[in-house]
Every structure is written in structure tokens, then in C-alpha cells.
Amino acid sequence: MKAPLSKHNSKTRKWILVAGARPNFMKIAPLIRAVRAYNEINAVNIDLFLVHTGQHYDVNMSDTFFKDLEIPGPNVHLDVGSGNHGEQTGKVLIQFEKVLLREKPELIIVVGDVNSTLACALAAVKLLIPVAHVEAGLRSFDRSMPEEINRIVTDAISDYLFTPSPDGDENLLKEGIPSEKIFMVGDIMVDSLLFNLEKAKNTDVRERLGLGRKSIADYCLLTLHRPSNVDNRDKFLRIIYALTEISKRIPILFPAHPRTRKQIEAFGFQHYFINLTNSKSQITNNGIYLSNPFGYLDFLNLMAHAAFVLTDSGGIQEETTVLDIPCITLRDTTERPITLTEGTNVLVKDDPEKIVREVEKILGGQVRKGRCPDIWDGHTAERIAKILAELPSTVIA
Numbered sequence: 417m418k419a420p421l422s423k424h425n426s427k428t429r430k431w432i433l434v435a436g437a438r439p440n441f442m443k444i445a446p447l448i449r450a451v452r453a454y455n456e457i458n459a460v461n462i463d464l465f466l467v468h469t470g471q472h473y474d475v476n477m478s479d480t481f482f483k484d485l486e487i488p489g490p491n492v493h494l495d496v497g498s499g500n501h502g503e504q505t506g507k508v509l510i511q512f513e514k515v516l517l518r519e520k521p522e523l524i525i526v527v528g529d530v531n532s533t534l535a536c537a538l539a540a541v542k543l544l545i546p547v548a549h550v551e552a553g554l555r556s557f558d559r560s561m562p563e564e565i566n567r568i569v570t571d572a573i574s575d576y577l578f579t580p581s582p583d584g585d586e587n588l589l590k591e592g593i594p595s596e597k598i599f600m601v602g603d604i605m606v607d608s609l610l611f612n613l614e615k616a617k618n619t620d621v622r623e624r625l626g627l628g629r630k631s632i633a634d635y636c637l638l639t640l641h642r643p644s645n646v647d648n649r650d651k652f653l654r655i656i657y658a659l660t661e662i663s664k665r666i667p668i669l670f671p672a673h674p675r676t677r678k679q680i681e682a683f684g685f686q687h688y689f690i691n692l693t694n695s696k697s698q699i700t701n702n703g704i705y706l707s708n709p710f711g712y713l714d715f716l717n718l719m720a721h722a723a724f725v726l727t728d729s730g731g732i733q734e735e736t737t738v739l740d741i742p743c744i745t746l747r748d749t750t751e752r753p754i755t756l757t758e759g760t761n762v763l764v765k766d767d768p769e770k771i772v773r774e775v776e777k778i779l780g781g782q783v784r785k786g787r788c789p790d791i792w793d794g795h796t797a798e799r800i801a802k803i804l805a806e807l808p809s810t811v812i813a
């Protein structure tokens with residue numbers, strides 16, 4: 417294993433933890449708690465230095481998550497913002513290298529598969545700083561997804577690969593990654609979900625939206641933001657046709673990602689939706705209700721009480737499996753196959769008839785029963801903190 421860039425005194429060890437985009441925040445919060453707990457129990461002093469790359473910057477894509485998940489403010493904010501893939505990745509690479517040279521960490525931890533994950537791993541590995549990748553080994557086998565490239569490259573250059581499920585280990589081994597680098601620790605997002613579920617169930621989001629506190633789910637929750645679904649006019653329109661059919665049976669609540677909202681406006685699709693952005697508006701009838709993105713707790717509440725979820729997100733496929741809520745995924749492939757084999761997830765591509773057929777099944781009571789993988793037990797971050805803290809190459813004499 418590589419030697420750390422710097423020698424630390426026996427008292428303080430510095431790890432850099434990176435987050436950049438919305439799907440990262442629920443993955444770093446449990447790690448922060450776990451490292452703090454490890455420090456206390458073992459009377460050591462691992463200093464977790466938090467870097468926010470600023471890939472997501474809107475209040476409701478970033479700040480709200482820090483508040484809901486009680487994440488401390490970052491030590492450094494790189495403020496890179498949006499851009500084409502090369503531009504965004506390049507900006508993070510340049511800025512993060514400066515942080516590494518200044519802070520000289522013992523190792524860095526990156527999570528997930530966004531552009532910031534790849535850029536930070538690349539900056540570190542070139543400076544011979546060990547990289548730990550949390551949520552390693554996931555593969556959709558679709559290289560047209562930018563995230564797939566980020567996953568493959570990040571895993572290839574990381575030193576410690578923490579996988580959520582056995583398929584992750586299999587994929588990495590097939591790519592020639594030595595087994596000593598691979599640790600199956602479970603799904604870190606589930607740590608956040610289980611830790612926050614009770615708190616989330618007590619938010620008043622459903623009351624605010626007019627969904628009441630009925631025991632019977634009276635709405636479907638939708639998220640859609642993949643370039644493959646929303647950047648092509650015809651494809652997006654096909655999905656909207658299916659949604660319009662579904663919304664005759666059950667109201668659809670659609671918190672739209674900024675990229676999706678931009679596309680709706682660019683394609684002139686506004687008339688298909690009822691706008692919920694006014695804080696006083698509520699869901700009264702059937703229809704597709706477009707809202708701003710929700711914070712972590714409100715979204716968890718809405719997922720936990722939905723009749724079913726329609727999505728093209730990665731993490732939501734796992735969260736619905738844990739919550740035992742049916743999930744219909746509008747994609748051709750998934751990098752999370754365990755949600756299909758063991759969970760509540762089904763893939764329907766963008767075929768309107770297939771989407772509607774799956775919804776009919778659910779509304780007709782044919783709900784697919786899933787089971788949560790055993791290792792998704794809410795203790796993934798503790799396992800990671802212990803493994804990293806006790807690695808022979810990082811323990812300072």
C-alpha cells in the first residue's frame with residue numbers, strides 16, 4: 417500500500433471526506449458520525465476534513481441536506497458549479513489538488529459516482545494519497561451513462577473499495593481488482609435512512625401538500641432527471657404520455673431536478689403539469705403536480721407513504737426496497753440489480769405501455785414483495801470507519 421503523503425504526529429490523523437452533489441450528502445453524514453464515535457471509543461483523534469466541491473449549489477439541492485442530515489459546514493467549499501462534464505470534472509481536479517497539497521491528508525474518502533467523485537479520486541491518486549471509495553463496484557454496463565464511466569475509473573484507481581452488495585465484489589474481481597482491496601460493508605445510504613426515518617415520518621410535508629395523514633397511500637411519487645430520459649424531446653414526451661394516463665387514476669407528485677425543469681421549459685411542456693411551487697398550493701385532484709425538490713426528511717416521508725414510486729434515480733431504487741414501497745424504474749439498466757432480485761424494484765425502460773401496465777398491476781393489488789438485504793443494517797459507516805482506522809498502512813506508530 418502507498419505511504420501517506422505526510423507524516424502526522426501520533427495524536428492527529430487527517431482524512432479528507434468529499435461531497436459534491438445531492439446524492440452524496442446522505443452518504444457522508446453516517447461516516448461523520450461513525451468517525452466521531454470511533455474517536456471517542458478508541459481515544460484517538462482522526463480529523464475528518466470536509467470538502468464540498470459545489471457541483472450542486474442550489475439551496476434545495478445542497479444546503480437543505482446539510483441541515484436535515486446535521487452535517488457540519490464544510491471546511492472548504494470549491495464552488496465549482498455547473499458545466500459540461502470535462503469542464504466540471506476539470507475544475508474540481510484543479511481546485512481539489514490545491515487542497516490536498518495544503519492539507520496533506522493520510523487518505524481521502526469519496527462516495528458514489530458523480531463527477532466530483534472521479535475528479536477528487538484522480539487528484540489524490542496522482543499525489544500518492546490513498547483513496548477509499550464508498551459504494552464501489554456498482555455497474556449498469558451502460559457506458560453511455562456518465563456515472564458508469566465515473567464508477568469504472570474511480571474503482572480502478574482507488575485503494576480501498578467498499579461495496580454495498582455481493583454483485584459489487586463480483587464486478588470488481590472480474591475487472592482484475594485484487595480481493596484484498598475489496599470490503600463488502602453494506603449500503604451506507606441505508607444508514608441515513610434508518611437513522612432518520614422516525615424524524616422524517618414526523619414532518620408535516622403531506623399535510624402541507626393536502627395529502628393528509630391517511631393510512632392509505634393516495635399519491636405516486638415521481639423523480640426524473642437522467643439525460644437519457646429528459647434531454648431528448650420525443651423520449652421525454654413518451655414518458656409524459658404514460659404519466660398522463662397514470663395521473664387519471666392517481667395524483668402524481670413530481671419534485672423536479674433543476675435540469676428537468678429547464679428541459680420542460682425548453683420543450684414547452686409546461687401545460688402537462690400543475691405547478692405546486694406556490695407554497696400554498698395543494699394536491700386536490702388527479703394530475704401531475706410539479707414541485708421544487710424536497711429536503712431529505714420530507715422526501716423520505718413522501719417515499720415512505722407513497723402508493724408507489726416512479727424514478728430514474730439510482731439511490732431511490734435502494735431506498736424503496738428498504739421501505740418496502742413498490743418502485744418502477746424508467747431505465748433500461750440498473751447498477752443496483754439486488755433491488756430487482758431481492759427488492760421491490762422493476763425496470764420498465766421508457767415504453768409507455770409497459771409503464772402503465774406496471775402501475776395497473778400495483779393499483780390492482782399485485783404488489784411485489786421484496787426483502788431488504790441482510791447487510792443493509794444501518795451499520796455500514798461504522799464498519800468503514802473501523803476498517804480504515806485500523807489498516808496497517810494508515811495506523812501511525
Ligand code: UD1
Pocket residue numbers: 437438439471472473474477478498499504529530531532562563641673674675729730
Ligand atoms: C448529478 C450526477 C448524477 C446524480 C444527480 C443527482 C454526475 C455526472 N451526475 O447529475 O449522478 O444522479 O446529480 O442530482 O455527476 N443544476 C442547478 N442547480 C444545482 C445543480 C445543478 O440548477 O444545484 C443544473 C445545472 O444547470 C446543470 C444541471 O442541473 O446544468 C445538471 O447538473 P450536474 O451537476 O451537471 O448533473 P446532474 O444532472 O445534477
